[in-house]
Amino acid sequence: MAAAGVLAVAREAEPADVAGGELATRTALSSDDGLSPGDVVAITADADGREETRGTVVRLSAEKIASRREDPTLGEIAIHFRRARYRIVKQ
Structure with a gap:
């Protein structure tokens, strides 16, 4: 698929939980470094x-x-990163 087609699909879609179902909640998941959904x-x-x-x-x-x-x-998008080699700072 060409770049324009990929962007059109992204523009029309809404982010969904990649694991299926509802997006993670603060109580369901947190990390050792203090980050939470x-x-x-x-x-x-x-x-x-x-x-x-x-x-x-x-x-x-x-x-x-x-x-x-x-x-x-x-519009609204979800971006996925590997945690290795990225600096993640809570704002």
Whole structure:
């Protein structure tokens, strides 16, 4: 699929929980570093840290984090990051 097609699909879709069902709740999941679903975070790559992504945590695991944010072009999106090699700062 071409980039324009992928963006059109993203624009029409709404983020969903990748594990199925409801989005994670604060009481259902938290991490050892104090992050919980519902927290607002800033995420930057350790390597260069030039681009920052801010959003609300919706999923956490020992290896991954997903945050939800509003994109001016695509609307509401969920972005998934591996936790390794990224700096995640609670805002």
